[in-house]
Amino acid sequence: MTAHTLTRSAGSGRTTWALRRGRASLRVERRSVLVCGVLVLVVAALGVLTLATGSIQLTPAQVLSALFDPDAEPRTRLVVVTWRLPRLLFAVVCGAALAVSGALFQSLTKNPLGSPDVIGFASGSYAGASVVMLMLGTANYLAVGTGSLIGGAATALLVYLLAYRGGVRPFRLIIVGIAVGAFLSSITSMLLLAVSPHQAMLVATWGAGSLSGLGFEQLRVTALVFAALLICSVGVVRPLVHLEMGDDTALALGVNAQRARLTATVVGVALTALVTAAVGPIAFIALAAPQIAQRLTRSSTTLRIAPAALTGAAVLVAADFIAQRVDLPVGVVTVCVGGAYLAWLLARQYRGGSR
Known part of the structure; x- marks a missing residue:
């Protein structure tokens, strides 16, 4: 950047940094930058603890040596870099994707309950992936990912059609989404009962949401797709803020409302499908992370992509650390913690008279 100025936003008391180069400019709030910095440190600290956890216990010093010292003990590097690091990086990428x-x-x-977990889109992705695995008999990443994306997109279309009455009101969309999600969960359960116990167990285990057994080969594909979708999500932030x-x-500000909503829906469904295809359904990260980030940054909107993504990464890495300590799939941990959060959020919405 060729120029850098520090300004204070009018009337809000928020210190912002304005970075300008030619006709391009970027404004960021100081608090958001500080929150992102702290979250990066939290993710790094939790990551070291996670890499040290497992059947072979390591110290943080051994983990850091394995990561940054080429001359570290080969056995330790094998455990940390080859076996455990892909799982940690998957937790970071998937947590960020769900949060965005x-x-x-x-x-x-325009509602804190409007996450893909609650409005049925995650159930659609899960159902689509389950159909691929059960009907086609394959767990190929590309096939499962395609089924997950088609299931999520079809669910989104169905929810919007059922909720549309001269427009789509947020509360109606959420209620219809909950109903459609419950219906799809029932369909998935029926499919599991109709197949062999071996197939049902395979899908049920995957459906618990697990970061185990993943390597750098799958991570490369997931990370590349996530990067592309993240760029797309940044592109729809300004139109959504105006909406x-x-x-x-x-x-009046030149925003095409229908195009912005369609683009945001497609990107959001694709992010959910990406995670579902890679690790199975991970519940409640998408619900909680944006709200936590909004409170940390004291923002008026959840559309702070960087803080939300880092919060999601921190929450999922923390959940995976707990999951490894208690020997459970990470999806079970997020359901337990997220269920309590959802109950608190519903109670708060009810007390506030929000409908």
Whole structure:
């Protein structure tokens, strides 16, 4: 950057940094930068603890040596870099992807309950992936990913069609989504009962959500797709922020409301499908992470992509650390913690009179 100025936003008391080069400019709030910095440190610290956890216990010093010292003990490098590091990186990528997806849908619905977990899109991705594994008899990543994406997209279309009555109201969208999600969960259960116990156990184990057994080969594909979707999500932030102020205001600012909603929905569903295809359904990260990030940054919107993504990464890495300590799939841990969070959020919404 050729120029750097420090300004204070008018009337809000928020210190912002404005970076300008030619006609391009970037404004970031100081608090958001500080929160992102702290979250990076939290993810790094949790990552070291996670890499030290397992059947072969290591110290943080051994983990750091294996990561950064080429002359470290080969056995330790094998355990840390080859066996455990892909799982940690998957937790970071998947947590960030789910958080960004949740931020997009919560902005679209203007409701903290508007996450893909609650409005049925995650159930659609799970159902689509289950159909591929059960009917086609394959667990190929590309095939499962395609089924997951088709299932999520079809569910999103169905929910929008059923909720549309001269427009889509956020509360109606959430209620319809909950109903469609419950229906799809029932269909998936029926499919599991109709196949052999071996097939059912395979899908049920995958459906618990696990980061085990993943390597760098799968990580490369997941990371590349996530990077592309992250760029797309950044591109729809400004239109969605304008839409939060109302369609008329957004239209006056030159925003095509229907195109922005469609793009955000496609990107959000694709992010959810990406995670579902890689590790199975991981519940409640998309619901909780954007809300936590919003409170940390004291922002008026959940559409702070970087803080939300880092919060999601931190939450999923922490959940995976706990899962390894208690020997459970990470999806079970997120359900236990997220269920309590959802109950608190519903109680808070009810006390606040939000409908």
